[in-house]
Amino acid sequence: MRSERGRVMFGDGEFVPTRATKALAGYEGPRPLLAPKVFVAMLALLVALGLVLGVSLGSSLTVAFCFLPAFVAGVGTVRQTAVAAGAGFLVVLVALYDDDRIGEPTPALVVAGIGALCVIVCHLRIHRTEEVTRLRSLVAALQRQLLQPLPVTTGQLSADGLYQPVEVDSLMGGDLYDLETSPYGTRVLIADVQGKGLQTVGTTMALLAAFREAAHHVAELPRVADALEDAVHRHNARSAARGEPERFVTALLLSFDDEGRVSVVDCGHVSPHLVRHTAREVLPIEFPDPGLPLGMGELAPGPRSLKEFTLPRDATLFVCTDGVTESRSADGDFYPLEERLRAWAGDPPDQLTEALRNDLHAFIDGTPRDDIAWLCLRRP
Known part of the structure; x- marks a missing residue:
């Protein structure tokens, strides 16, 4: 351009x-x-x-x-x-x-x-x-057409969060998220493209387009992940033909139904955390088979696995990219995400996003080293 x-x-x-x-x-x-x-x-x-x-x-x-x-x-x-x-x-x-x-x-x-x-x-x-x-x-x-402004409320969940590209003058980067209502509930995508800043925008756009189409027409969540895998491969093939580097993408795919049941497919992404506000506890969501990033799925021994659980009404499901977990202070310390979430677990859910935003900004002294994105997902 x-x-x-x-x-x-x-x-x-x-x-x-x-x-x-x-x-x-x-x-x-x-x-x-x-x-x-x-x-x-x-x-x-x-x-x-x-x-x-x-x-x-x-x-x-x-x-x-x-x-x-x-x-x-x-x-x-x-x-x-x-x-x-x-x-x-x-x-x-x-x-x-x-x-x-x-x-x-x-x-x-x-x-x-x-x-x-x-x-x-x-x-x-x-x-x-x-x-x-x-x-x-x-x-x-x-950006408004590609990334929905937050907060967003659907019939199955309410979402708030933060999106901050690492490049000061850029409004888009390698982290992405999307929420789509479908006949199968609300589908959520949060992903991190290899690299950062404007160099990742092409892969970001290809992934969002594939997700928005598959979320509406594919019932099984692992098959939605397969559609995203194909989209990344096609984009990488076009990039290679232009002499540009191929990229892989870590991602979490989630689906929420009316009863609060959550289905998750992990594609090598940062694990989500379940924040129980009434019990004042934080539970990391562990995956027996985390799966490989999108673009590397052909190396997996089998199909992607699906994890299911119920999201209580008094809880927040926190999902983020590694721009949060790998943020460092001036002394080189990593951001203690789980410790911070546990400290705020007893606070009202609608205050979690603002508290995390202010605390992370102070921790990194206002200068991120990578794109940052997170979502706080709750039942409405």
Whole structure:
């Protein structure tokens, strides 16, 4: 993808954002940092001050007003910059006239040249800001289509959580989640693509597309995992043809029915935890056969196994990626997830997500080393 004159370019094609597209993305355009009323008041005050100083102290001090448009160019609009440049030019002319140097063109030409340059710089700054804002708005719209905003409530469960890509300017990364209502209950996917950041987005999109299709049409959860396995293999084949690395994916597939029964297929992922709020206990969900990651299923000796249990109404099922369990403090210590969950087990369930978010952020000092995703799943 590349950008050319404010247009987003994909390969040989071209996508030109329209008003409808901008509205869908929530794009409103950049707003000037310098409000019109503030600009008018500031400019009037500075011009008056410049004229007074010019009359009393001569033209040498008023030359400093050639820097006025440079300031406005950094925070205002093109029109404001042009007005500031004109005002500075006027102040210098008046100062030269009062100093009997009106016949010397050099100071006025310097101020005029700087003013014109500032107008050009302001135009380029605003154009670049609009381009970046538009691109980020479109990426945000894409993220909303790929990853459901949390919290989410279906007929079988309520879900809250966190999604945080490791790259600061990225809205998507290698961790992913999805919830789909189906004739077989609510299906949940949480996964971690090998790698991190934007390099994993292609695999992420392929996996989400396969899950959303299979979740609705395949009754057996292990067969849904097989559909995801096939999707990863197809994507890896396309990646290899382009000279890109193949990737595997660790994942948890879960299905919730109306009676609170939970079915889980583990594809080499981090084990979930059952938080019993009334009993104030945390129980790791162990899998006798964790299974291999998606993309490596052909190495398994047999089909993927299915684990079933009941989710009590007073409990939260916590699922996450290794971006949580492998987070490290400044001293190199791993994040004590089970210890933290046990400490908060007696708190109201709706406070668990916020407590974990704040505690993990403080533990890593606000700087994650990997993509982070987790879901807190409860019966509604």
